[in-house]
Amino acid sequence: MKVLIVGGGVAGLAAARGLTAAGHDVEVYEGAPELRTEGGSVTLWPSSAGILRELGVDLDGAGCRLETLETWSVRGRRLGKIDMNVVERRFGGLHALHIARRELVERLAEDVPVNYGHRIQAVDPDRAEITFTDGNTARGDLLIGADGRNSVVRRALWGESPAKLNGWVTWQAFTTLPTEFIDTGRSVMISNGRALGSMAPAGHGKALWWFDLRAKPGSPLWVDAPNAMDLLRQRFGHWPEPFPTVLAQAQTAQCFPHYGHRVPAVWGRGPTTLVGDAAHTMSPAMAMGSGQALEDAWTLSRSADDPRAYERARTKIVRRVAKMAGREIPSRQGPLMGLLPDSFSTKSSISWLRSASGYLQEEAWLQRLPEAEPKKLPA
Numbered sequence: 001m002k003v004l005i006v007g008g009g010v011a012g013l014a015a016a017r018g019l020t021a022a023g024h025d026v027e028v029y030e031g032a033p034e035l036r037t038e039g040g041s042v043t044l045w046p047s048s049a050g051i052l053r054e055l056g057v058d059l060d061g062a063g064c065r066l067e068t069l070e071t072w073s074v075r076g077r078r079l080g081k082i083d084m085n086v087v088e089r090r091f092g093g094l095h096a097l098h099i100a101r102r103e104l105v106e107r108l109a110e111d112v113p114v115n116y117g118h119r120i121q122a123v124d125p126d127r128a129e130i131t132f133t134d135g136n137t138a139r140g141d142l143l144i145g146a147d148g149r150n151s152v153v154r155r156a157l158w159g160e161s162p163a164k165l166n167g168w169v170t171w172q173a174f175t176t177l178p179t180e181f182i183d184t185g186r187s188v189m190i191s192n193g194r195a196l197g198s199m200a201p202a203g204h205g206k207a208l209w210w211f212d213l214r215a216k217p218g219s220p221l222w223v224d225a226p227n228a229m230d231l232l233r234q235r236f237g238h239w240p241e242p243f244p245t246v247l248a249q250a251q252t253a254q255c256f257p258h259y260g261h262r263v264p265a266v267w268g269r270g271p272t273t274l275v276g277d278a279a280h281t282m283s284p285a286m287a288m289g290s291g292q293a294l295e296d297a298w299t300l301s302r303s304a305d306d307p308r309a310y311e312r313a314r315t316k317i318v319r320r321v322a323k324m325a326g327r328e329i330p331s332r333q334g335p336l337m338g339l340l341p342d343s344f345s346t347k348s349s350i351s352w353l354r355s356a357s358g359y360l361q362e363e364a365w366l367q368r369l370p371e372a373e374p375k376k377l378p379a
């Protein structure tokens with residue numbers, strides 16, 4: 001089957017790998033002149049490690065394997081911990097990883113031929129036909145919109161359905177300061193109920209720090225705020241170390257508004273479907289954007305001849321994940337925070353990660369392990 005993929009981000013590159021391996025003739029068209037490597041870092045949960053392995057992506061030395069996810073109070077008291085070593089053992093050695101987006105897309109793009117500088121301006125979803133900005137066209141048996149939040153393919157399918165701001169933004173930057181979170185496998189999260197601060201190691205001597213806070217166009221801490229660093233220092237400079245030190249040294253930070261889509265029951269029509277943010281842009285709050293894009297690519301690669309079956313298989317999971325992500329972490333911090341034993345938090349994470357992954361639920365990964373360790377997973 002001839003497959004056209006619009007967009008060469010995480011979703012498009014992963015789909016290209018999976019569909020090529022399944023024997024299809026794949027063409028990827030990316031509007032940018034080269035691989036887009038901007039952005040901060042992303043968390044990939046164990047399901048992503050399994051899918052990337054199946055897609056033949058080499059993760060050797062990539063990012064930083066996460067060992068603990070800690071929650072602290074704003075006074076620096078440790079409230080709880082998720083032990084990712086336990087999670088990893090549960091999932092047969094599939095590990096959670098924090099990785100710079102640059103490194104992730106570079107690894108995904110290895111050996112994938114991409115037609116860069118090919119922006120699509122029009123789509124005929126019923127004929128799987130795309131029109132480039134120079135007026136040329138291409139046609140396939142299957143057309144996949146992997147063109148992100150402002151997807152042209154989605155618009156051709158469903159009309160204007162812009163992703164909506166949810167009132168939150170992330171301010172983020174990398175640091176190379178030698179904090180306790182550089183290359184240690186530990187990450188930390190602090191919330192005061194109105195904002196969230198976090199830091200996670202991304203490997204190669206770098207960690208990403210970020211703050212999630214409420215902001216909308218016109219707010220002082222909206223995109224391109226000229227005095228953003230001063231405002232962030234005023235607001236968070238008294239939080240526990242390493243935040244004050246890192247903020248004191250930071251020159252700039254990037255602002256990422258949080259968007260959400262309505263996730264339809266069926267995403268495509270005829271020979272056209274969607275993957276990744278084009279189908280289900282979601283807040284980064286649960287660190288699920290890239291992982292769900294990989295789940296799409298993996299699922300679609302195995303059912304390319306029936307795109308509606310792919311969409312149905314994904315919708316239920318994606319809706320649940322997008323809903324959870326849309327409830328930003330500070331908004332759902334409950335009174336039990338700090339009272340729950342670490343073992344409970346770890347067990348809950350295992351259940352949540354499994355419920356968010358068709359790959360883990362299928363348990364096909366169990367059969368591919370050298371020794372199928374965990375026979376029974378928590379429901």
Ligand SMILES: Cc1cc2nc3c(=O)[nH]c(=O)nc-3n(C[C@H](O)[C@H](O)[C@H](O)COP(=O)(O)OP(=O)(O)OC[C@H]3O[C@@H](n4cnc5c(N)ncnc54)[C@H](O)[C@@H]3O)c2cc1C
Nearest residue numbers: 007009010011031038039040119120147148276277289290
């Ligand atoms: C530059 C960039 C930086 C990012 N930084 C972060 C970050 O720091 N943290 C985070 O959590 N998430 C970040 N994201 C989002 C994250 O990558 C996605 O949520 C997730 O990986 C799903 O990816 P996707 O491939 O569906 O969408 P995207 O990553 O948005 O990729 C879509 C691709 O399609 C291309 N495209 C769009 N329109 C067209 C068109 N008409 N014709 C041809 N090509 C087109 C785009 O150039 C892009 O390469 C970033 C995305 C991008 C593009």
